[in-house]
Amino acid sequence: MAEGLLRAVDIYKSFVGVQALKKVSFEINPGEIHCLAGENGSGKSTLIKVISGVYSPDSGYMEFGGKRYEKITPIDAIQSGIQVIYQDFSIFPNLTVMENLAFNSELADRRKIVNWKRMRKIATDAIAKINFKVDLDAMVGTLTVAEKQMIAISRALMFNTKLIIMDEPTTALTKREVRNLFNIILKLKERGIAILFVSHKLNEVFEISEKFTILRSGELVATGSTADLDSEKFSFFMTGREFQKKTFVPLNVSKEPIFQAKGIGMKSAFHDVSFDLRRGEIIGITGLLDSGRTELALSLFGIRPIDHGAVLVNGEEVKIINPQVAMQHKIGYVPEDRLSEGLFLTQSIADNIVISEIDSLANKIGILDHKRRSEEIERWVRELAISTPNPDNACQTLSGGNQQRVVLAKWLALNLDILILNGPTVGVDIGSKHDIHGILQKLAEEGLALLIISDDLPEVLENCSRILVMKSGSIVADLDAAKSDEKTILSYMM
Amino acid sequence: MMKKEMTPFARFEKMYASDRHLWRLIIMIIVWMIFIALTRFSKFYSILNFQTMASQFPEFGLMSLGVMLCMITGGIDLSVVGVANFTSILMAFLLLNLTNAAGGLPGYAIPLVFGLGILIGAAAGIFNGILVSKFNIPPILATMGSGELFTGLCLALTKGNAVSKFSRVYSRTINNKIAGLVPVQLLIFIVMAVFIWFLLSRTVFGTKLYMLGTSATAAKFSGLRNDRLLIKTYMVSGMCAALGGLIMLANYNSARADYGSVYTLQCVLIVVLGGVNPNGGKGKISGVVLAIILLRMLETGINRFPSISSYYISLIWGGVLILVMVLNYFTENSTRFIKRQMLQQ
Ligand SMILES: Nc1ncnc2c1ncn2[C@@H]1O[C@H](COP(=O)(O)OP(=O)(O)O)[C@@H](O)[C@H]1O
Ligand SMILES: [Mg+2]
Numbered sequence: 001m002a003e004g005l006l007r008a009v010d011i012y013k014s015f016v017g018v019q020a021l022k023k024v025s026f027e028i029n030p031g032e033i034h035c036l037a038g039e040n041g042s043g044k045s046t047l048i049k050v051i052s053g054v055y056s057p058d059s060g061y062m063e064f065g066g067k068r069y070e071k072i073t074p075i076d077a078i079q080s081g082i083q084v085i086y087q088d089f090s091i092f093p094n095l096t097v098m099e100n101l102a103f104n105s106e107l108a109d110r111r112k113i114v115n116w117k118r119m120r121k122i123a124t125d126a127i128a129k130i131n132f133k134v135d136l137d138a139m140v141g142t143l144t145v146a147e148k149q150m151i152a153i154s155r156a157l158m159f160n161t162k163l164i165i166m167d168e169p170t171t172a173l174t175k176r177e178v179r180n181l182f183n184i185i186l187k188l189k190e191r192g193i194a195i196l197f198v199s200h201k202l203n204e205v206f207e208i209s210e211k212f213t214i215l216r217s218g219e220l221v222a223t224g225s226t227a228d229l230d231s232e233k234f235s236f237f238m239t240g241r242e243f244q245k246k247t248f249v250p251l252n253v254s255k256e257p258i259f260q261a262k263g264i265g266m267k268s269a270f271h272d273v274s275f276d277l278r279r280g281e282i283i284g285i286t287g288l289l290d291s292g293r294t295e296l297a298l299s300l301f302g303i304r305p306i307d308h309g310a311v312l313v314n315g316e317e318v319k320i321i322n323p324q325v326a327m328q329h330k331i332g333y334v335p336e337d338r339l340s341e342g343l344f345l346t347q348s349i350a351d352n353i354v355i356s357e358i359d360s361l362a363n364k365i366g367i368l369d370h371k372r373r374s375e376e377i378e379r380w381v382r383e384l385a386i387s388t389p390n391p392d393n394a395c396q397t398l399s400g401g402n403q404q405r406v407v408l409a410k411w412l413a414l415n416l417d418i419l420i421l422n423g424p425t426v427g428v429d430i431g432s433k434h435d436i437h438g439i440l441q442k443l444a445e446e447g448l449a450l451l452i453i454s455d456d457l458p459e460v461l462e463n464c465s466r467i468l469v470m471k472s473g474s475i476v477a478d479l480d481a482a483k484s485d486e487k488t489i490l491s492y493m494m
Numbered sequence: 495m496m497k498k499e500m501t502p503f504a505r506f507e508k509m510y511a512s513d514r515h516l517w518r519l520i521i522m523i524i525v526w527m528i529f530i531a532l533t534r535f536s537k538f539y540s541i542l543n544f545q546t547m548a549s550q551f552p553e554f555g556l557m558s559l560g561v562m563l564c565m566i567t568g569g570i571d572l573s574v575v576g577v578a579n580f581t582s583i584l585m586a587f588l589l590l591n592l593t594n595a596a597g598g599l600p601g602y603a604i605p606l607v608f609g610l611g612i613l614i615g616a617a618a619g620i621f622n623g624i625l626v627s628k629f630n631i632p633p634i635l636a637t638m639g640s641g642e643l644f645t646g647l648c649l650a651l652t653k654g655n656a657v658s659k660f661s662r663v664y665s666r667t668i669n670n671k672i673a674g675l676v677p678v679q680l681l682i683f684i685v686m687a688v689f690i691w692f693l694l695s696r697t698v699f700g701t702k703l704y705m706l707g708t709s710a711t712a713a714k715f716s717g718l719r720n721d722r723l724l725i726k727t728y729m730v731s732g733m734c735a736a737l738g739g740l741i742m743l744a745n746y747n748s749a750r751a752d753y754g755s756v757y758t759l760q761c762v763l764i765v766v767l768g769g770v771n772p773n774g775g776k777g778k779i780s781g782v783v784l785a786i787i788l789l790r791m792l793e794t795g796i797n798r799f800p801s802i803s804s805y806y807i808s809l810i811w812g813g814v815l816i817l818v819m820v821l822n823y824f825t826e827n828s829t830r831f832i833k834r835q836m837l838q839q
Contacts, residue, residue, distance in 0.1 A: 303714070323717045333715065341715045344708040346775060355705055356716045358698050366698045410716065 004063070005030045005162055005194055006082070011050055011060035013043075020046040021057070022218045028211070030162065031192045033185060035209035035226070037200050039238055039429040040399060043218040044198045048165050052084045053077040081162030085152045085169065093141030098123040100140050101155055126154040130184050146177035153184065157193075164188065166197040170204060171427075174289040175455060182208050200430065202234055203458070216240060239431040248441045248481075250465040254279035256315065258449050259331075259418050261300075264309030269295035270473040273309070277418065282440065282450040284460035284481065287470030288493055294336060296470070297422045297453045301333035302326040313418075327356070329418075332411035336422040336453075338400070342407040345396040349388055350377045352395045352406050357413045380409035384439065401432020408439065419443070422453045437463050457486045469493055515769025519784040526791055534798040543794065545677055549669065551790040552683035553578075553745065554757040555783075556738035558764040559690050560619075560731030562782045565765050566694075567724060568707045568774025569626060569633030571731045573641030575757050577618045578739030579749065580644040581611045583651055585740065586749035589660035599663045607664070611736045618644065619732020623725030637728075641758070648751035658748035668744030679741050686734060691779045693730075703727060707774030756808060763815040764789055766822070 006028050013021040020043045028034050038044050049055045051062065053074040062069050064080040072080075092100055102119035123136050132150045140148060149169060156164050170178045185195050185208060199205060205212055206226060213223040214237040222237045235243050257276035265271035270292030277283055287293045298304045300311070302320040310317050313329045320326050326333070335341035344352055354361060354376055361373045377391050384405040388398060395406060404424065411419055424440065425433040440463060444450055454460050460467055461481055469477040469492040477492040530538045537543075557574040564571040585607045592603045618640070625636035668678050694700035706713045706723050713720050738757075743749050768785035770777030789811075796802055796810070 301715075323714065324719060327717045335715050340709065341711055344705050344712050344775070347705060347708050351701055351705060355701070355718070358701055362698045367696055368698055368701070 004028070005032075005065065006051065006080075007063040008047075008051055009061055009063070011047070011062075012058040013046055013050055013055060014058055018218075020218050021050070021215075023060075024215065024218070024220045025060075026051075026213055026220075026223070028163065028194050028196055030194055031189050032194045032211055033189055033209045034194070034196045034211045034213065035205045036196060036198045036213050036215070037205055037234075037238060038215035039200060039431070041217075042215040044215060045167055046218075047215065048084060048167055048196075048198065051077070052082055052165065078159065081160055082165065083156035083159060083161050083163070084165045085149070085156060085167070087167050087171070093139065095140060096137050097127075097134055097140055097143075097151060098136040100151055101126045101136075101158070122158075126158050127151075129157050130154060130187065144177075145172040146174070146180070149173075149181065150184075157188075161193060163194045163196060166195070168198050170199060170201065176288065178204070200238065202231055202430075205229075205234065206231075214238060235430050235434070239429075241431055241434075243434045245462060246438065246441065247461075248282055248444065248463045248465060250281050251445055252280040252447060253465075254447075257312075258314060259451075260312040260315075262310045262312065264299070264306045264311060265473075266295055266299050266304060266306050269299075269304075270470070271308075273470075273475055275468060275475070275478070277449045277451060279417070279447045279449050280444055281466070282444050282452060282464045284464030284467040285451065285453045285470060286455055286457065286460050286467060286489060286493065288455070291470040291493070292473040293453050293455075293470050294422060297333065297336075297420055297451075300326070300420055300451070301331060303333075327414065330414070330416045331418045331420065332356075332414060332416045334404075334407050334411060334419065334421040334424060336426070338403055338407060338427070343395050343403055346394050348392045349381075349386065349395050349398065349406055350374075350391040353377055353380050353391070353409045353413065356410050376413060380413060384409050384412075385435070399429065399432070401428040401436070404428050404432065404436060405439075408436070412443070416448065418449045418451070420451045420453070423456075424452060424454065425456065425459060433459075457489055460489075461486065515781045516778075516784065519767070519769075519781060519788055523784065523788050523791065526788070526795060530791075530795045530798070534795070537798045538795060541675075545671065545675075547790050547794055548680040549677040549745065550679075551786055552679040553738050553741050553754060554760055554764070555683050555786040555790075556686055556734045556741070557757055558761040558768075558782060558786055559686060559779070560734035561761045562765045562768065562770050562777060562779065563690065563703070563727050563734075564633065564637075564731050565770045565772060566703050566707045566774060566777050567727050568710070569637075569724070569727075570762070570772075571619075571622065571637045571728065571735075572634065572758055572762075573618070573622060573637040573644060574731065574735035574738065574761060575754050576641035576644030576648070577615055577732050577735040578742060578757075579648050579751055579753055580618065580739070581614045581736040582739035582743040582749040582753070583648050583657055583751070584614060585611050586657035586660060586743060587651075589664055590657065593661040597661050597663075599661045603661075604664060604667055608737075608740060611740045612733050615732040615734070615736025615739075616729050617732070618736075619729035620725055622732065623728035626728065627721040627724040645751055652749075652751055654751060656748045656750040662747065665744045665747040668741065679745070682737060682741065686737060687779060687783060690730070690734075694779060699723075699726065704775055707771075707776070709775075756811075759808070759815070760789065760811055763811050763818070766815060767818050771822075772819075 004027055008024070008026045011021050011024045024047060026047065036044050036047065046055065050057050053072040053076055056071045062072060069076065098119055101123040120136065127134060130150065130153060132154060134147060140151065153164070169181060173181065188195060209226050211224065212226050212229060214221050216238065257278050259277040261273055261275050263272050263274050265273065273296060275283065285293050285296065295304060299306045300320065302322045302325055305321045311320055312318065318325065318329055339345060354373055361376065362368050380386070381388065381391055386402050386405045386409070388402065395403060398406065425436055428436065440450060452460065452464060461484070464481045467479045467481050467484065467489065468475050469479065469489055471493060479488065557578060560574055561571050588607060588610065589599070589603065592599055622637050622640050625631045625640065626633045670678050672678065672681060694703065702718055702723055706718060706720055710720055742753055746753060764785040765782055766772060768777065768782035770782065793807060796807070
């Protein structure tokens with residue numbers, strides 16, 4: 001029986017007005033892959049910072065290799081073999097890859113004269129450990145998120161590392177990059193290095209971790225082996241709510257398609273895409289990041305118009321050359337990047353809700369009818385259960401799930417026929433994700449036609465009636481959701 | 495004991511925090527007024543002096559209103575002085591033509607001058623708006639360029655000379671005091687300020703302007719017509735500038751290509767001092783109006799000290815502008831911190 005690598009016992013930590021951790025205990029063994037899960041604000045980052053000596057706990061203690069510490073410093077943690085890779089990676093964008101990798105050890109060795117040859121060797125060795133290939137002279141600022149992450153991992157491995165902690169490592173990665181990261185994690189495990197990674201994505205937790213720990217509002221709600229966990233339990237632990245999964249069954253599908261794409265395409269993005277969309281239907285479009293799915297969505301809303309083929313709305317050809325034309329034909333678009341495309345973060349929740357329908361809340365010369373405006377706001381806050389004490393607060397005060405509801409409200413207020421959603425629940429906590437799915441299914445029942453673009457396969461399978469798989473710019477499969485599974489979809493995607 | 499003393503202070507702090515810029519300006523105005531009262535009371539506190547100030551500040555006050563609108567969209571209008579002079583020179587020529595042998599003006603002359611002047615300003619503004627929206631030229635460059643262009647046109651039209659010798663009736667009319675008290679210039683300013691206040695707080699256009707200034711991308715994805723909004727904004731700014739020019743024409747009883755050349759910096763200073771965020775999306779007209787008043791009082795007050803040459807005014811304005819931006823950096827930082835936290839979660 002291997003001796004525990006790290007134990008944290010009965011940790012309490014509070015910030016002004018917030019009890020971030022309440023009696024949390026945590027244990028990890030050598031070579032263990034452990035997932036720390038919990039919704040936003042549940043205390044995951046705080047726990048990591050306590051373990052790595054950034055914060056000192058209010059009470060409780062820690063053990064590294066059997067040695068007890070009441071309080072540790074970041075240096076203690078590093079010397080005990082703990083390396084943390086934060087979300088921002090803490091690397092220097094204006095230095096080259098080589099410099100980023102070699103400087104620490106140069107400094108640690110107290111060398112005053114820079115020896116480029118030796119630095120190159122150190123850097124080459126470091127990236128070779130994880131079979132990572134990169135131009136050592138490239139500026140780190142120019143690399144992709146995934147490459148930066150690899151550099152951070154390489155750097156972490158340059159020390160006598162026993163535990164690598166990664167805070168939400170997959171958030172900004174594509175599917176392929178996540179795969180690559182997981183392979184590396186498995187290799188590190190073989191070498192006896194333990195990995196603690198923070199995630200709130202169900203599939204990642206199941207795919208890679210052996211052990212899990214779930215926090216909710218600063219409290220430990222469950223810990224154990226992943227084999228004993230299933231998705232219902234996971235959702236329950238995360239939210240404290242029971243959800244029954246509701247698979248979408250289209251009920252009132254219109255006979256005639258409301259929207260038709262006939263061989264549409266856009267140069268170097270996608271080509272020959274055709275499909276019909278009916279009222280009451282939810283079609284899912286899935287594919288890898290570079291499959292052209294986002295460009296397709298953008299073109300249907302007129303942000304980047306198509307250059308061949310035809311789009312028909314209610315059987316008539318429409319040239320969607322800008323968002324206004326799309327909106328005239330009752331098409332709305334919930335964008336992929338909520339923070340920059342979907343919302344005006346510093347403006348009020350109220351204005352964010354009404355901005356697209358605002359012309360209809362004014363008289364002929366554009367003077368706002370304040371009564372109707374506040375009625376609309378009140379209506380949508382209520383209908384979509386946006387939890388805010390005051391809709392005049394800035395949108396950035398809301399959680400991800402509530403922000404996404406604001407974006408939905410903005411479009412629903414327009415009384416649309418067709419709603420295109422790109423990544424409808426990206427960065428949204430589990431509870432809100434379920435709620436949003438419920439809302440979308442209800443909208444379809446009420447006669448809206450929905451198009452969901454998403455690479456979250458369980459989401460597509462659960463909420464769509466048909467699934468179109470895109471690969472290299474064209475549709476390679478048109479599947480009946482009820483008769484397919486993740487494996488089938490993946491086989492078409494890759 | 496302690497607690498009792500804290501409460502009113504805490505309440506004041508809350509009030510202060512809710513509208514920092516306004517309170518900062520009000521406090522600055524009061525402090526300056528007290529200082530002047532203690533040092534130069536009789537030279538400052540007279541109805542005549544206040545009337546003089548009220549007839550002068552609308553020149554740059556109107557221009558500042560335009561700059562404010564543009565800054566709310568995240569842009570700026572540096573052509574206001576150029577537009578003002580261009581308008582006033584063209585209208586001076588018109589007045590010259592309309593002046594009859596007896597040195598009088600036909601009854602329709604002044605309404606015509608104002609109508610045409612505003613149209614010229616609107617056209618100039620539309621030109622700016624097109625440069626900014628359709629050609630995607632950064633507003634600071636587009637309006638600096640067009641400002642130079644208008645000034646160049648002024649020079650070509652006048653060869654650098656003043657246009658004067660038109661009927662004094664124009665100047666006399668604008669310099670009238672309504673009910674013997676309120677200068678006409680002030681009235682024009684108030685009308686325009688109320689109009690813009692109404693535009694910003696009561697109309698769809700106002701809401702869209704703030705949203706566009708907050709995020710042009712989100713505006714596009716929300717179906718706003720960004721180009722049209724920008725063109726309209728710069729058009730209103732041009733109209734404000736033209737009105738400023740018409741008041742300059744009356745106050746100096748002449749027009750020249752280089753009048754009011756310090757006003758460009760001064761307008762930017764006023765708008766920033768008034769709490770408008772240079773990155774767009776935030777700003778109230780009340781703050782800008784207070785900043786206008788403060789600046790006029792500062793300048794008039796300083797002029798009451800003969801030992802301080804008016805040549806120092808630029809120096810003072812430049813210094814104040816930088817100071818205000820640095821102060822804003824520190825107050826804005828608290829919100830920027832929240833934003834960063836949101837993005838990291
Ligand atoms: N430095 C801090 N100061 C004050 N409150 C904090 C600080 N760091 C975290 N918190 C609060 O502690 C709680 C847990 O935060 P965090 O550990 O970041 O959650 P997670 O990483 O799970 O999203 C949240 O309510 C957060 O607002
Ligand atoms: Mg976190």
